[in-house]
Amino acid sequence: MLQVSRKFEYGLHAVTYLATKGLGRVVTVKEMADELGFSQEFLSKAMQSLKRAGIAASVQGVKGGYMLGKSTDAITVADIAIAIEGEPHLVRCGVKADRCEIFSSCHHRGYMNTLQHKIQVLLAATTIHSLLKEVAG
Amino acid sequence: MLQVSRKFEYGLHAVTYLATKGLGRVVTVKEMADELGFSQEFLSKAMQSLKRAGIAASVQGVKGGYMLGKSTDAITVADIAIAIEGEPHLVRCGVKADRCEIFSSCHHRGYMNTLQHKIQVLLAATTIHSLLKEVAG
């Protein structure tokens, strides 16, 4: 329970990788996959999600690739999580009420929702900038 | 990502149900399943986990059933999560290092581990006692 997906971790690694390369530098998926040690195809999907969210920017064509779409202190871990996994739903009923058979009689939905919010606050508290500092120091 | 399991929610509901019945009262799985509206067989597994963790106590035989094993302010949401899902592992490498192909080159393991710890602190901050008050108030 409560384990992050591999895709999210791929995405986070990719973003920190791009960050160390500087804001302007264009990097291909192939380079990142080789350097970080994971599947090119799968990372590619993660990058597409990050791009749609504006976290990464892409350049198409032969000399194309990805770069960061924002400065490192404008990207939080929560942003990456949402870009890749979509809106967070700690409980099934968050997706759609009828996903839970006891929705109408459930009394701790309120608590679960505040819990989810607190977790989001935790994720939003770390920017890529601060994460890189933490890793270095 | 980061969704709690149904079994955990079943367990949490069961514990709050037992709590409202008072510490001494013995309740059968059948009664709880009927009352809360979920599968007897599946709830039974959750109760067995809760019992092993000391959160619930059981009485075997004809007039048997379950009751709380501790007072409501000695049980936290984290306790229930651990009883049912086992030790939390936000990242794959927490289970076993070789579950992650990039373990040796990963730089944000430290961050992920502190994140996990903070989530545990959140869960441990709510006792069943305080949860019930929150629901009532």
Added chain:
DNA sequence: GTTAAACAGGACTATTTTAACCCTATTATC
């Protein structure tokens, strides 16, 4: 002491989610 109602738990199956792969555009450089 036999019966019946309950917990205990192993083993299996089904469902859902996640991960991975494949294949075809499209874009832009050379």
Added chain:
DNA sequence: GATAATAGGGTTAAAATAGTCCTGTTTAAC
């Protein structure tokens, strides 16, 4: 026009979760 890259749909494979079944053990009641 060839090539190297992103964009993305669709399919398959693997893993985790949910749910079921079946057998045993305990104990109150008769």
